[in-house]
Amino acid sequence: MIDRYFIFSKSLLCCDAGHTALPRGASLFVAPFEFLWTQGVIRRVLGWCTNAFETARFSWICRRTRTVSDWGLLRLYGSQEQQESHMCFKLNDLHKMAPRVFSFNSSRETGKGESFHVMHGFSKIKGKARHPMEDVLVSLYKEFKGHKLGLFAVYDGHLGRDVADYLEENLFDTILDEPDLFCNPKTALENAYHSTDAVILQMSHPGGSTAVTAIVVDNKRLLVANVGDSRAVLCEAGEAKQLSVDHEPSAERQLVESRGGHVTHFPGDVARVDGQLAVARAFGDKSLKQHLSAEPHVCEVILSERSEFMILGSDGLWKVIENQVAVDLIRGIKDPEEAAKCLTSTAVQKKSRDDISCIVVRFHA
Incomplete structure (x- = not known):
């Protein structure tokens, strides 16, 4: 090595x-x-x-x-x-x-970090496709405007990882530039997602990326936003609660058709926008953008003693592991890196062929 x-x-x-x-x-x-x-x-x-x-x-x-x-x-x-x-x-x-x-590195397969009474661990495994790994993970801590923040994200690129790389380097900066982030997080996150997508569309990148971002604020609030099928799941007293929405074409057919597109299962058996993309919301995808949206689903949670940990993962994980099963698998594993490795290895055992990435964040560490 x-x-x-x-x-x-x-x-x-x-x-x-x-x-x-x-x-x-x-x-x-x-x-x-x-x-x-x-x-x-x-x-x-x-x-x-x-x-x-x-x-x-x-x-x-x-x-x-x-x-x-x-x-x-x-x-x-x-x-x-x-x-x-x-x-x-x-x-x-x-x-x-x-x-x-240590927080993260795009070329590392596992790792962990800790600050502000929050611990995290991550793991990722390349899928069976011939193209290089397209998942990108972000996990870092920052003091900002009197708040102690944990910033976590999973970006799942397609047709290359250029858009995911851009998100890694820029999306959180754009979010933190929003003046109303802490008083009106829904509007702030929506604005940041839209402005970031607008910049990406001015570039020459042909591909795109899903995204799920999570901001832990003072270990008291959790702000989650997502586009596409990268998912956030919270464990509260052992119960799995999905904080994101999977923006699948079949569920968003009306939105896609209202923008002039269509949803079809041909070729294959997966619903796709214009027969090409298996998500209805994403960053980038210039050639399909008129039929897609970058409008994020936004969720705010007040953390309590019942809030144990959160899992962020790409669809390579969630295609084969249900939310509650994932929570039950790792609830007893205190080391978040080992917990993340348990999830990705289980997804491999369950024959997931996509890139598999996840971050496990433990609160009140």
Whole structure:
């Protein structure tokens, strides 16, 4: 297995494997700043750096290249802008330093993180199709406008993962830019989904993506939105409660037809919009957009002591595992990463052929 690395840099570098003297094809990785700061990693790193870094301010920058599967930079702004330093650390070395620091990485198959009394774990398994993995997961924590947020999402791309990649990098930023997010979350989430879709449609990406996003606010409120068939399920005192809506063409036939499209089961036995797409709502899909919608279903939940955990998953999971079965499978597994791995491995055993991805979020950790 190729080692993954953290990259710390005082200025934004045009980074590739050759530039950083890493092995060709290495996967570069960085955790969000909030993880690194809350777990003391930044303080340790500052101790290894020059004095110029001691008064540094920090911001998180993550970008993607096509030659390296994933890479990121933690940009440090200090008092001596002309000085530059960057260091590479093996992922395992940092893991020993702060084992709870990691949130997500698109090339990793499993992982976990913890902050603000919330724990999460994720797992994903590539499906049987010949195309590359198209599911993208997001899980990170952020202090924002006096609130402690947990941000979680599953994006299930189709016809490539370009749209899912764009959502990974931009959707939560767009959501947090909405001024009424905490006082009128339904309108804010709808606006953010629509504005994001409008930007995607201006790009050249031919494909699209479903999405389910969940925001844990101060471990007291849960804001969930979705388009397509990626699903959110809450466990309350052992009972499974679906928080999202599966936007299947058969259920949305009237909407599709009102926009000039049609729903058919040909070819095959799955209902599809214009015989092509098996969901009626999604980001992107420029060629079908006049017959599709990016209007999200939005749900707000007040978390209580009865609220145990939440599962976010792509349809590769939910096609073969019912909501209550999923909850019962993992309710006794306290480690959310192990719980997520249990769900994806069970989906494989049940002959799911699609990409399978899920995030398990435990409240009141």
